[in-house]
Amino acid sequence: MMPDSSAKASTAPPATAAPKAQQQKARDKNSGEALEGKAQRKAEKAARRAAAVSERGKSNKPPAEAGQVREKSQARQGKEKSSGGSITSAGGGGSTSGVGNITAGSAISSLATQGTAIHGSDILDKRVGLFKHLEITRRSGTADAAKDIHPAILSLTLQFASYTVIGSSARCRATLGAFQAVIKDYRTPAGTTLSRNLTNHLSRQIDFLKTARPLSITMGNAIRWLKQEISVVSIDISDDQARESLIEKIETYIREKIEVADRVIVQSAVKQISKGDVILTFSRSAVVEQVFLEANLRGIEFSVVVVDTRPFFEGKEMVRRLSNAGLRCEYVLISGLSYVLNDITSVFLGAHAVLSNGQLYSRVGTALVAMSAKRKNIPVIVCCESIKFSNRVQLDSVTFNELGSPDDLMNISIDSAPKPGPLKNWRDLPNLKLLNILYDLTPPEYIKKIVTEVGSLPPSSVPVIIREYNSA
Amino acid sequence: MLAAGAHTTKEKDLNAHIEAFVAQLKRRQIQGSYNVALATAQLLLRVVSAARWTHIDQLVTQIKILGKRLQGAQPRELACGNIIRRVLALIREESEDTNDSESGDGAVNSPLITSMFSLLSTNDEYGPNRGSQSLIDGSGRSIKKDLKPYIIEGIQELIDELKNIDESIASMGVEMIHENETILTPTPNSRTVLKFLLRTAQKRKFTVLVVEVFPNDVEKTHEFALKLAEAGIETTVITDAMVYSIMGRVGKVILGTHAVLANGGLLASAGAAMISQCANVHRTPVVVCTGLYKLSPMYPFDVESLIEVGDTGKVLAFEDGSLVDKVNVVNPLYDYVPPESVDLCITNMGGYSPSFMYRLVLDHYRQEDVTL
Numbered sequence: 001m002m003p004d005s006s007a008k009a010s011t012a013p014p015a016t017a018a019p020k021a022q023q024q025k026a027r028d029k030n031s032g033e034a035l036e037g038k039a040q041r042k043a044e045k046a047a048r049r050a051a052a053v054s055e056r057g058k059s060n061k062p063p064a065e066a067g068q069v070r071e072k073s074q075a076r077q078g079k080e081k082s083s084g085g086s087i088t089s090a091g092g093g094g095s096t097s098g099v100g101n102i103t104a105g106s107a108i109s110s111l112a113t114q115g116t117a118i119h120g121s122d123i124l125d126k127r128v129g130l131f132k133h134l135e136i137t138r139r140s141g142t143a144d145a146a147k148d149i150h151p152a153i154l155s156l157t158l159q160f161a162s163y164t165v166i167g168s169s170a171r172c173r174a175t176l177g178a179f180q181a182v183i184k185d186y187r188t189p190a191g192t193t194l195s196r197n198l199t200n201h202l203s204r205q206i207d208f209l210k211t212a213r214p215l216s217i218t219m220g221n222a223i224r225w226l227k228q229e230i231s232v233v234s235i236d237i238s239d240d241q242a243r244e245s246l247i248e249k250i251e252t253y254i255r256e257k258i259e260v261a262d263r264v265i266v267q268s269a270v271k272q273i274s275k276g277d278v279i280l281t282f283s284r285s286a287v288v289e290q291v292f293l294e295a296n297l298r299g300i301e302f303s304v305v306v307v308d309t310r311p312f313f314e315g316k317e318m319v320r321r322l323s324n325a326g327l328r329c330e331y332v333l334i335s336g337l338s339y340v341l342n343d344i345t346s347v348f349l350g351a352h353a354v355l356s357n358g359q360l361y362s363r364v365g366t367a368l369v370a371m372s373a374k375r376k377n378i379p380v381i382v383c384c385e386s387i388k389f390s391n392r393v394q395l396d397s398v399t400f401n402e403l404g405s406p407d408d409l410m411n412i413s414i415d416s417a418p419k420p421g422p423l424k425n426w427r428d429l430p431n432l433k434l435l436n437i438l439y440d441l442t443p444p445e446y447i448k449k450i451v452t453e454v455g456s457l458p459p460s461s462v463p464v465i466i467r468e469y470n471s472a
Numbered sequence: 473m474l475a476a477g478a479h480t481t482k483e484k485d486l487n488a489h490i491e492a493f494v495a496q497l498k499r500r501q502i503q504g505s506y507n508v509a510l511a512t513a514q515l516l517l518r519v520v521s522a523a524r525w526t527h528i529d530q531l532v533t534q535i536k537i538l539g540k541r542l543q544g545a546q547p548r549e550l551a552c553g554n555i556i557r558r559v560l561a562l563i564r565e566e567s568e569d570t571n572d573s574e575s576g577d578g579a580v581n582s583p584l585i586t587s588m589f590s591l592l593s594t595n596d597e598y599g600p601n602r603g604s605q606s607l608i609d610g611s612g613r614s615i616k617k618d619l620k621p622y623i624i625e626g627i628q629e630l631i632d633e634l635k636n637i638d639e640s641i642a643s644m645g646v647e648m649i650h651e652n653e654t655i656l657t658p659t660p661n662s663r664t665v666l667k668f669l670l671r672t673a674q675k676r677k678f679t680v681l682v683v684e685v686f687p688n689d690v691e692k693t694h695e696f697a698l699k700l701a702e703a704g705i706e707t708t709v710i711t712d713a714m715v716y717s718i719m720g721r722v723g724k725v726i727l728g729t730h731a732v733l734a735n736g737g738l739l740a741s742a743g744a745a746m747i748s749q750c751a752n753v754h755r756t757p758v759v760v761c762t763g764l765y766k767l768s769p770m771y772p773f774d775v776e777s778l779i780e781v782g783d784t785g786k787v788l789a790f791e792d793g794s795l796v797d798k799v800n801v802v803n804p805l806y807d808y809v810p811p812e813s814v815d816l817c818i819t820n821m822g823g824y825s826p827s828f829m830y831r832l833v834l835d836h837y838r839q840e841d842v843t844l
Contacts, residue, residue, distance in 0.1 A: 128708050130721060309713040310686055316788070316795070323798035330800045333787055335685055335712045335743035339779060339804040365713030371753060372746050397717030409709055412690050415789050422694035423709070432701035433708040440717035 126406065126427060128435045136403045137161075139212045146204070152181040153205045161212035163312060168352045168388060169258055169286050172218035175209070176254055179226065180247050187239070194242050195233040202226070214402055217353035217361070217390045225253065261385040261453035262287050266294045269348070269383050269451045277302040277345045280378075282334075282369045284314035285350020287383045289321060292348075296327050303328040305340050309365045311408035311436065313415075334365050337372055347373045349442075351384040351450075356466065357393040358444030358459035364437055367397075370446035379448040382459075386452050389466050397440040406434035486522050490515065490538065497545035497552070505551035505730060506663065509765045510634050512542060512555040517627045520559075520620070528567040528619065535560055540844040548780045548806075550731040550739075550768040553844060555630070557769065560841045562626040566619050633820065637763035638667040640820040645672030648759060648818070653678040653723040656715070656756075658747040659740055660696035661689040662728020664761045668818075669726070670703050679706040681722065683715060685741050687786040688805055712743045716750050725751045725758045729809075732760070732767045734833045736811030736826025739778055742804050748813035757815045764819050767829065769837045775808045 127136070139161040142154045156178045159165040165174050182205055188194045206223060209215070215223070229249055233242045269291045273279065279302060281288050292304055304327055308315025315331065323329045332340050347369065353361040360366065360382060370380050394400055410426055413419035426432050444459035454469055493515055496502045502511055519538060525531040539556030546552060645668050649655065653676075657665055660682050669680060680700055684693045693709065700707040710718060725747065729740040738744070738760060751758050772778060784801040811826035824832065 130718075310711055316792075319799055320795055323795065328800075329798070330802060331788055332802045332804075333686060333712075334746075335688075335741075335807075336802055336804045337743075338745035338807050339742070339776075340802060342776075363713075364711075364717060367716035368713065368746055368750060371716060372749060375749060396720055398721065401717070409684070409711065412686075412694070414687060414786065415791070422691055422698060429698070429701040431704060431706050432697060433706075435708050435710045435714065435718075437714055437717060440714070 126433050127403075128433050130398055131401065131403060131435070131437065133399075134401055134403045135214075136405070137211055137213055138405065145208060148201070148204060149208050150178070150182045150185060150205060152178040153208060157209055157212040160209065166312065166314065167284065167286055168216050168218045168350075169262075169385065171216050172222050172387065173254055173258055175219050176222055176226075176250050179205075180250050183243050183246050183250075186243065193235060194239055195231055195235070198230050199227050202230075217392075218385075218387050221387050221390075222253070222257075226250065257387045258385060261387070262290055264453040265383050265385065265451050266290050268456060269381065270295045270298065270300075272346065272381055272451075273300055273302055275301045278305060278343050279303070280305045280307060280340070280344045280347045280369070280373070281318070282307045282315070282347075282349055282366055283309065283312075283363045284318040285348075285383065287385065288348045288350045289318055291383060292322055292327060293325055296322075296325055303330065305330040305332065305344065307332055307334050307337055307340075307365075307369060309334045309363075310414075311404070311411070314363070334368065337369065341372055341376055341378070344373070344376075344378050347378055347380045349380060349382045349447075351382055351388050352439060353388045353390045353392075354382070354384055354450060354459065354462050355390055355392050355394055355441075356463045357395075358447075358462055359394060360442040360444070360447060360459070361390075361394070361439055362442065364397075364440045367440045367442040367446075370442045374446040380446055382447055382450045384450055384452055386454055386465060386469060389452075389462055391466060394441060397437070401440075402438040404436035404438050406436050408436050409434040482522055486518060489518065490541075494541060494545045497542065497549070500546070503549075505549065505766050506634070506763075508546065508549050509551040509555050510631065512552050513559070513627060513631045513634060515542075516555070516559050517624065517631070520623055520627060528563065532560060532563060535563070536841070536844050543844055548778060550770065551765055554765055554768050554837075556844065557837045557841045558630060558765070559623075559627055561836060561838045562630070563619075563623055564838055566622045566626065570619060570622075634763070634765055637765070637820040638664050641761050641763070641818055642667045642671035644818050644823065645669070646675050648672070648726075649676050649678055649724070651676055651678070654681065654721055655679070656681045656683065656719070656722040656725045656747070656751075657727060658683045658685070658712075658715070658725065658744050659689075659727040659729065660685065660693040661741060662761070664763065665726055665728040666696055666699060668761050669700060669705065673700075673703055673705045679708070681718060682707060682709050683743065683747065684709060684711055685743055686712060688782055688803070689741060712747075715747050719750050719754045719756060722751070722754075722756055725756055727758070727760055729760055729762050729766060730806055732762055732817065732829060733772050734767075734769050734830055735771055736814065736817070736829040737772055738809040738814060739806045740809055742807050745807040745809045745813070748809050752813055758813060760814055760817045762817060762819055764821060764832065764836065767819075767832055767836070769833045769842045772808060778806070779808065780805045 139157065142149075142158060145154055156165070156174055159174070160171065165171055179202065182202065183198070186194075186198060186201060188197055202223075206215070226246075229246065233246070237245075265287055273291075273295045277300075279292070281292075281304060295302065304319075304322055306315045306319045306322070306329060308319075308331065310333075319329050319331045330340065349360070349362065349366055349370065351360055351362045355361055360370070373380050392400075406426075410420060410423045411418045412421035423432070423434070426434060447459045449456050450459055450462070452465070454465060457465065493502075493511065496511075497508070502508055516535065516538075519535070520531070523531055523534060525534070535556065539553065539560075542556065543553040641664055649672050655669070655678055657669070657680060659665060672678070682693055682697045682700070684690050697707050697709045727738075727740055727744055727748075729738040729744075731739040733739065740760075748758050770778075782803045782805045784803050787803045788796060788799070788801045790796055811829075814826045817824050817826055817829065819832075821832075
């Protein structure tokens with residue numbers, strides 16, 4: 001079915017897909033929340049029918065059902081989507097640049113939204129062409145969860161989706177905590193062993209978690225380690241003992257890899273702060289915050305400038321905690337970066353992950369801060385636990401990223417009360433798109449050093465650490 | 473202010489008008505370079521029409537005094553002072569022209585053609601001395617009467633130039649943008665850029681990435697994006713933080729500016745400096761669209777004094793009382809973009825590189841008018 005539809009897609013004109021997409025859009029918009037599921041199933045059928053018929057060309061697949069099946073179909077659809085997407089750009093005018101071809105009529109976007117998505121097909125018609133290979137995950141409720149999803153996982157999923165728990169280390173810690181609860185309540189079904197079945201059970205929980213937001217690198221590393229630990233659980237010991245030991249091991253892991261690691265990093269990084277320093281930091285990093293608090297505790301006189309950005313305004317929380325501790329703080333949004341940079345002595349940044357080619361993968365805006373600092377010869381220091389090291393390599397922020405909700409840009413408030421701006425009805429305009437990406441990539445040449453619990457190193461040494469300490 | 477002892481109704485009206493204008497400037501009821509420039513030019517038209525002088529330097533002094541007051545009402549609105557200086561240069565030019573034709577002595581003053589050598593020659597006596605020197609030589613009374621219509625005509629031309637700036641800049645768009653290009657614009661509050669893009673869109677199909685300038689211009693940004701989208705241009709709105717991640721895919725950066733300084737540097741909206749730097753790093757050309765009325769003869773000796781700061785309540789809401797007390801919040805409205813970051817300035821008189829801007833300053837302003 002896949003090669004067929006894509007082959008036919010190249011012959012069919014894009015125009016036929018556009019009215020179908022619009023109809024789809026209208027239908028989805030008009031139906032209320034209650035009828036949405038029905039409309040989705042109907043649309044799904046129609047889409048499958050359309051995909052089977054050769055003349056129809058491209059199809060617009062609606063949200064799929066929840067559950068593990070989704071992953072498989074998503075993988076299939078993902079492949080279809082990418083092949084269909086590339087053919088659209090080839091068929092749509094023969095232009096070489098994919099960017100110039102972001103025509104709204106292209107209905108090649110098989111859905112990746114899962115769960116109770118709001119305006120499922122609308123989101124995809126409005127996706128920016130450059131980022132069409134990335135999925136948008138949206139979740140507003142857990143009504144569609146399968147029965148075997150643990151309540152701790154359900155609440156964690158909602159916390160992720162609403163950005164209540166945010167930040168690489170925080171998410172990892174919260175996930176491991178939830179897994180402890182899952183393991184505690186787990187009972188091995190008859191006919192299988194814990195070491196074999198628990199992994200599958202956890203995988204189902206993880207799949208549900210993924211519907212809120214993609215896994216962070218720290219979560220990925222932790223899960224890999226946990227699965228490894230589960231697989232080596234001896235058959236001889238009882239289930240109770242096995243569970244207890246696993247919970248104990250998770251506790252130790254959190255302590256070693258996050259808490260103790262943070263303490264070691266703080267000891268090391270505090271030496272970089274001297275009296276009279278004006279230090280700039282971007283958004284909120286838990287470990288950088290600890291460094292500042294420790295330096296303050298030691299009585300070093302310095303001040304901090306926190307640069308923040310929307311839509312999350314994480315820097316506000318950072319500046320709140322620092323000022324509560326008595327630090328002299330300044331708060332500015334990223335558009336004011338050049339204005340404040342003149343007085344800065346050093347820059348401390350946090351990380352979501354550090355990749356194997358030395359690139360720093362962190363909150364969007366970090367690259368701008370690092371670049372501006374480097375141009376003024378201000379040293380940039382990154383504080384990062386080894387759990388954040390990844391084997392991945394990446395060259396730019398477009399090939400892999402996380403897409404956030406575009407409506408976050410439509411809302412122009414600076415606090416929790418949403419305030420819709422002039423772009424309230426941006427979905428009605430076919431040529432208008434809002435782009436909200438969450439991460440960006442900072443090249444290693446902008447970073448002076450990375451402070452980790454195994455030592456301070458230049459960005460190029462990251463693969464060495466991964467190999468030597470086996471932390472990824 | 474007008475000559476002492478002016479009591480006619482016409483002059484009282486004019487005084488009232490001037491007072492009202494100064495008050496409007498102070499209260500920011502007139503805001504934005506274009507509006508201020510146009511209003512200043514129109515005011516000067518009225519002032520010159522109503523003014524009476526025996527020597528031309530009296531007019532010059534009157535306008536200088538008025539100009540100082542206007543500039544002081546909105547000190548960082550350089551467009552106001554620029555127009556004043558343009559008009560002063562105009563007056564001096566007219567007077568020297570007439571003087572030359574009357575006395576036939578062109579060599580003494582070298583009025584129109586400013587060569588680099590006149591830059592190097594030291595001129596200790598500026599202003600009244602030099603001006604009156606040339607004029608007392610000629611037959612005083614007949615000159616002053618003849619000049620007024622010419623000056624008024626000159627100011628009228630200036631006003632027309634102001635009104636047609638966007639048109640001439642927009643027409644250069646097709647030379648700048650090719651088909652299927654991606655343009656990034658970090659200053660969506662610029663009308664010039666909007667017209668530039670809309671005009672070019674009639675002949676080219678391209679994509680525009682609009683950077684929100686949060687928090688000061690975000691509403692204007694969104695309206696800008698709406699207008700572009702309605703005109704059929706593929707528009708994507710992004711936040712300021714995303715610029716580095718997307719810059720590798722951008723063909724050109726086109727920005728508008730609040731002011732252009734004599735060294736070719738810009739005073740543009742907040743964030744423009746880091747975005748231009750980002751473009752430099754990626755070797756992406758940075759193009760500025762500006763009318764010549766924004767060109768100021770000032771040098772950025774103290775950049776921070778030129779940058780205005782705005783409402784901090786837009787960055788950190790005042791409702792967040794506990795935080796507002798402890799934290800120092802900054803909300804700069806403008807950014808200084810150094811001339812090295814800019815590749816091209818497109819003005820209503822054509823395209824120039826930033827290193828050439830000083831010549832345009834010499835062409836349009838007089839050295840003696842730089843300090844009002």
